Structure formats: structure tokens, C-alpha cells
Amino acid sequence: MPEAVEGRRRRGAALEEAILRAAADVLRESGVAGLTMDEVARRAGTNKNAIYRRWPNRVALGVAVYRRSATAETTVPDTGSLREDALELLRRANSTWSSPYGEILRGLIAAAGGVPELLAELRDPAAGGGPYEAAWLTVLHRAVARGEAPPEAAHPRVASTPTALLRDEYLTRGVPSVPDTVLTEIVDEVFLPLIHGRGLAGGVGVA
Template identity: 60%
Template sequence: MATPKTRRRGTELEEAILRAAADELAEAGYPGLTMERVAQRAGTNKNAIYRRWPNRAALGVAAYRHLAEETLKPPGTGDLREDALTLLRAINCGQTSPAARILRSLLTGVGEEPELREQLHEQASEGGTGTWLAVVGQAVARGQARPAALHPRVATVALVLLRNEYLTRGLTTVDDAVLVEIVDEVFLPLVRPAAQAG
């Protein structure tokens, strides 16, 4: 259903377009995603969308990323271990969330669209990095992590290990004990200052 057209610009218009694209993906999947339907739902025109995203692959991935970022914020518990576990648990439980369903829909279109494959590859390498860097950055400020841990490959190691569980074992969720093991046996020893690592 189309939203009444109003004069929106910048971030407000972009948010409306991304919400509309996410809604379209949730309802029709990637095969049913069209710039025209998104424009109609967002109450704008196709040109406004094409000025921001060159094709539906870029728009679909941007909509997924926007939705995922909205639902995955740094927990801010005041403790690095709790923050890491809270994040991993949210991701693990989120495999049935709208964002996860949209991602699966995007993944089904990869075989037929090289542009989509490229966009998803870029997203996979960036996805979640900002949140994990924020968590580690807060921990560095509290003295719970080494400043050198503020590197994307280090900060996201727990996320990468969780994704590996999904990929190599074909799982959609893992036991909580696995999350605890990832945090306690790999993540914390890697990021904590040497005095706390033991």
C-alpha cells in the first residue's frame, strides 16, 4: 500500500526507502523486489532510489543491512564478557528474525545475479563490524581490552566463529555452551590485556 507522498529529503527519505525495501523483501522475497514497488510503498519515485542505489541488488542488501543494524546495537552492560555473550545470543536467536529471513531470500538470488553476489560479499565482510568495534572500544576505555584489539579482524573473531558454526554444521542456531566457549576460550584471551588474559 502506497504511503502519501510528502516532501522528504536526505536521511528521512533514505530511511523511508530502506524500510519500504525491507517490507517488500519480507513480503515478496528478493525475486519480487522491484524499484517501482519500493518507490510506491515509500511514497517517492524511482529516480530518488536510483540516485542512491544503482540496482535492486544494491538496494536489497542496503535494506537488509539497515534492518540488521537497527536490531543489533552494542549492549553496553559495562562488562566485555557480558557484552560479547549478549551480542552472540542476539545473533543466534535472530536467525528466525525478519532480517535473517531477508538475508536467506537474498542468498537464493545469488546464483542468477553477479551484482547481488558482489553486494552480499561486501556486506558479509562488513556486517557487524561496527557493533563489535564499538563493544571492544568501550572495553578498551574501561581497561578490559588491549588497544590493539581495535582491529576489525580481532574485534569480530567471535562473530566469525559463530558464522563458521552455521556454515560448516548447517545449523540455524547453536547451543549456548558453544557461545560461551567462543567467548571464554577464544575472544577474551585474544582481546584482553596480558595481565587479564589468564
């Protein structure tokens, strides 16, 4: 198909934008399963070679679309309580994962298989990476300053634990939404004991 808009050949950024918009439309309408290079090429008014020159496969294209739509802005709760801050962050993540946005993310993670590069790119605010992980670290540093947590608790692996467990609920159990009782269990039975254990162990135990 011609790579043209208004009679002119599209190149560079203009063509890439058209491809990404078309792929985003397919993802919204049909999910990851419906994302094919043929359909994206048809909607973008281009050919598959133009897409393959930019992305090696449909999953890489889907990840690019997802990364572009993922927001990097994450406000940090400050309730004065580590438990309440943790529950608020976990509830926000749960809300995103149970939305159509989260469904696309879960589909891309499954389609990416074990490819580390693609999985790394999917570490967005809702998935527990980037600014979202920074929000958890901020919550932990505030708890340390209040004397509510030992200094050793402000560690990236500790910060990533709650959302890692939340992801596991979605990816291994296939649930459409995680009940608030489970979120509370993650905080009360795993996250807070892990933090207190870090203090007792003097920082030993989480690499």
C-alpha cells in the first residue's frame, strides 16, 4: 500500500506516527490478540515492510504503543502512616490493572514471553517500575524519617514487593480484579513484616 498522505509520501516521524496511531486503535478495539502487522499496515495506509523496518514483530510494536500511552506522573500519598500509604499505592495499581489499560498490559506481558528487553520496557508506573517504584521508595523514606521503619527498609526490592505480588494475582490466577482483602493481606502479611524483619536482621536478607 502507498505510504502517502494527501498525495505525498510519508517518511520518518510522520509515517511512524501513523503506524503507532493505527496500532493503538487495533489494541483498543481487539486487544493484543488482534494486533497483526497486516491490520496495522492496512489502517496506516502503508505496507508491512515499513513497519518491520521499525519494529521486528507485533509484540515490539505493541510495547512501543503502550510505552507511549503510559503516564509517567505518579503522585505520592502522604497520610502519615506507612500502612495507609502502602494501601493507597496498591489500590491505585489495582485500579489500573483491572482496567482495559491493564488488560492490554497483561496481554503484552504474556505475548512478550521471556524476552527481557520487552519485559523491561513494560515496567511502567502501574507495573511497579520507573516513577511508580520511586513513589514506593518515597513512602519508605518518609516512614524511616518518622521512625516507623528501619533505614534498611528503604530498598528497591522491598519497594517492588507489593506490586510484584499484585501482578502475580493477575498473571497466575487470571482474575479480572483483585479484592481489597487481598491487597490488605499483601500489606499486612508480607510488606510490613518484611520491613520489620529488615530492621531485626540489620539489613541482611534482601539482596
